[in-house]
Amino acid sequence: MTNRVTSLLRFARRRLFATPLDAVITLVCCWALARIAEPLLRWLVIDATFRGATRADCTGAGACWVFIRARFGQFVYGFYPIDQRWRVDLVAVLVIACTALLAVKRLPHRGALAAGLAVVMPPLVLFLFYGGFGLPVVETRDWGGLMLTLFIAIYAGLLAVPLGIVLALGRQSRLPAIRTLAVMFIEFWRGVPIIAVIFLASLILPLIVPSGIGVDRLARAVIGLALVVAAYMAEAVRGGLQAIPKGQSEAATALGLRYPAATVLIVLPQALRIALPAMTNEFIALLKNTSLVLIVSILDLLGVAQAALADPAWVGMTLEAYVFAGSIYWLLCFALSRASLRLERRAALR
């Protein structure tokens, strides 16, 4: 204990108070921090109201977290029927359990299991969310909140990653037709603002397509997002592909492997490992970009927060709503970047 204290003191003297100038800078910074932290802490915690049920209970000068508590269900599930929310909870448990299972390094047949889950889980989750086959149907318009934010991000990601890999390979292809197509696709979708894509996908499509074959509003938004993100992913993967020396694929050919086998077994595993940080980056950007679906009134986490502000019973809770939604986004993105860091380390060890 004392050892620690002395080392801390030594650190402070060496790094913070080495010269008079250093000491002044340190003190000024501490003072500024305190000046910011104090009112922030006051608003967030000290003067905030946590208990109660209505706006009238919020008498303090600080935040009114009662609002978040009262609306918590909506922030997480949107307008998903209350008696059906267990389905969303079940999905959350399943996803967490699968992730935990796959994190066990010594698991036998881990690769095969992961591939199997990747095939089985998306339709299973879709079924649990939407219903049918005996489960009451919950239309996508009732989905919302955090659940929807994650749904859009993950499904758009699931569509975008394979498409991105194919596009990146296409861009490297020796066949001019495929290369041109891939380049055109990538450059087109990279050049269009996401908000315009979502808008077009959800508004122009139904006007063109004859009524009756209505593609679900949410599906349109997810596909629109996936197309743009696929273009970004393709560029991230291309970076990985270009980092693999030509010798690798030449050696694979020399061993008698054809193009598909050489690509899947030799080139891609290495390329994806290199591209992983960039791809994570794209995914984090995607997670935050899901909030753009608000423009077509799909109520994701941010949308639900915004809609909640219109309730006269809670009017004026703007700061609370945005601070809450913002911290959830931050937590998710932070968790993602930590998880990707772990993956990278493990990949580097091999």
Add this chain to the structure above:
Amino acid sequence: MFIRGAVLGAAVMGLLPAVALAQQLAPSPTLDAIKARGHVECGVHLGLPGFSFANDKGEWSGIDVDFCRAVAAAVLGDAGKVKYTPTSVQQRWPVLQSGQVDLLSRNTTITFSRNASLGVNFQGINFYEGQTFVVRAKSGAKEPKDLDGAAICVAAGSTEEKTAADWYAERKLKVTIVNFQKNDDAIAAYDAGRCDAYTAGLGALAGQRIKLKQTGEHVIMTETISNDPQGPVTRQGDERWQAVVRWTLNGMIAAEALGVNSRNVDEMKAKSANAEVRRLLGVEGNFGQLLGLSDDWIYQVVKQVGNYGESYERTVGMGSPLKLARGKNELWTKGGLLYTPPFQ
């Protein structure tokens, strides 16, 4: 067209009601679709206090939502059979045009160019909106022209800024317009005493007044300096459906004018000697059938949703947190602008 149909219907009714009915009922794909699917698809605002919002339990309410419910009661006999599609400003027209909703009931201002160029029809006015001012009660200002010499907070570059500046310039009154980056900043400045008034639309002001520190000390002027009447919107075509929407609104207003409300509607239906009340509630004539509805359609509306006044008071009026006076949204007999053609 409807009136002529009604006269014709009444004339032939005694002889061959069934034949008369078959002749008059123009096909209405929208009505058929609603009856087949069992609910009304209503486009509403994503969230506007008093007009359309969802509460903690996810239930929608507001004056625009009430109208969706009224249409459902008229068509299906159950005000609960509505599904809401929240729409953004950019999205509302395509959502209506592409048939994703049966009607828009979404504080949308009726303008010539919208009617003429968007392929939509407005079916009456359910809220007389207009730009006005919120002032401190103790200032004594009652109407916009009393603000001579006052400082008015607005968001820079907004339509409100221009309308207010023009209005006062035209009347050679001197006001100081104080500009702010955003609406929220402007109203906060007003609350802090930087200005004597803050200007915005009537409905928006009512919602924002709740945010002020001493809500009770501020009054909203009923006189407006712009006319932005709002009402339900349908696609062009399908005349019978348009008539259903239009006359549901008229029915709510007529019910108030005739003194029919959700509490006395059963008694009125059983005992009223007033011919128009009897026709309105389906005791006399077959007005509902003429539109392909059940004859007690307006009875269901009033019973389940209420007349216009009840809906107003519950959502934006004195029975709501917004506490907006009736103002122009009062019957013509009481100094307002609400007026309905007769149920004859």
